[in-house]
Amino acid sequence: MLPTAELHIHIEGTLEPEMLVELAARNGVGLPTSDLDELRAKYDFTDLQSFLDLYYANLPVLRTDQDFYDLTSAYLARAERAGVRRAEIFFDPQVHLNNDVPLGAVFEGIGGALRDSPISTDLILCFLRDLGPDAAAETLRKAMPYRERFIGVGLDSAEVGHPPAPFAEVYQRAAAEGLHRVAHAGEEGGPDYVRDALDVLGVERIDHGIRAMEDPELVARLRDEQIPLTVCPLSNVALRTVDKLSDHVLPAMLDEGLAVCVNSDDPAYFGGYVDDNFAALRSELGITEEQLATLARNSFDACFVDDERKSAWKAEIDG
Numbered sequence: 001m002l003p004t005a006e007l008h009i010h011i012e013g014t015l016e017p018e019m020l021v022e023l024a025a026r027n028g029v030g031l032p033t034s035d036l037d038e039l040r041a042k043y044d045f046t047d048l049q050s051f052l053d054l055y056y057a058n059l060p061v062l063r064t065d066q067d068f069y070d071l072t073s074a075y076l077a078r079a080e081r082a083g084v085r086r087a088e089i090f091f092d093p094q095v096h097l098n099n100d101v102p103l104g105a106v107f108e109g110i111g112g113a114l115r116d117s118p119i120s121t122d123l124i125l126c127f128l129r130d131l132g133p134d135a136a137a138e139t140l141r142k143a144m145p146y147r148e149r150f151i152g153v154g155l156d157s158a159e160v161g162h163p164p165a166p167f168a169e170v171y172q173r174a175a176a177e178g179l180h181r182v183a184h185a186g187e188e189g190g191p192d193y194v195r196d197a198l199d200v201l202g203v204e205r206i207d208h209g210i211r212a213m214e215d216p217e218l219v220a221r222l223r224d225e226q227i228p229l230t231v232c233p234l235s236n237v238a239l240r241t242v243d244k245l246s247d248h249v250l251p252a253m254l255d256e257g258l259a260v261c262v263n264s265d266d267p268a269y270f271g272g273y274v275d276d277n278f279a280a281l282r283s284e285l286g287i288t289e290e291q292l293a294t295l296a297r298n299s300f301d302a303c304f305v306d307d308e309r310k311s312a313w314k315a316e317i318d319g
């Protein structure tokens, strides 16, 4: 199993239908159906918004520390089997706050599972871009009592129509707090979203970034500056950003010398964990063992950890 870092994983997107049903029963939360086949049948998306509608509709089942602990433990156990050595995990506090779940329960539950796992982990707090910059600033303010529990901020949810620039101030505030900065850009939005995430928000990594390939000048910059891009191939197929995996730009990104790595995004919804993504790249895109090793090396280089730890993980790839 290829060792890797997973840098683009939404913990809420690891909620498998089985756990959805279990948590709904535990907390007395109604679901449209408890039939697993009927639930899975809903996992057929036309675009990002059609996925987000289901993702948000399912999340009221998460209520207590224990729920967040169970969700996170299940992901970490599965990630361990997938070869994940390091996970930098996104979470969406605004969803839980809007569901009347206190931030303390979110941090305690997720944090407890992280402590109990052998995988090296940290948390990245994501702002929901469609709720706007004021709500993001308010969320960061509410999270400050838990400042030691997370290492960075990100930007997710509906991309088109919600460009990065209005979030400049909250990203500045995050930087002043010593937080790392990443953002989803170029998933459904065009190259301008990627450029603004870099220039206006000062992000250190781009999540997705596949549409940057439409702009040769931007591609040259991403290569020259070796900006990490956390690509999620099965997610892009599930959300129909690409028609089929064999059309994916990942091989072209590798050929351009971009700092790409492979991630699962929302594995419960998109048909697989990071090892499933690697397997699909091998079988459907003809990605070679050497390219897979490059992707794994890139993932460790892109981690928010010291060089010594990166080197130790990278040594495992060839060893």
Ligand code: HPA
Binding pocket: 010, 013, 048, 055, 156, 157, 158, 184, 187, 235, 265, 266
């Ligand atoms: O894949 C995603 N894209 C944007 N926002 C998200 N929030 C959870 N998953 C996603």
Ligand SMILES: [Zn+2]
Binding pocket: 008, 010, 156, 184, 207, 265
């Ligand atoms: Zn994502």
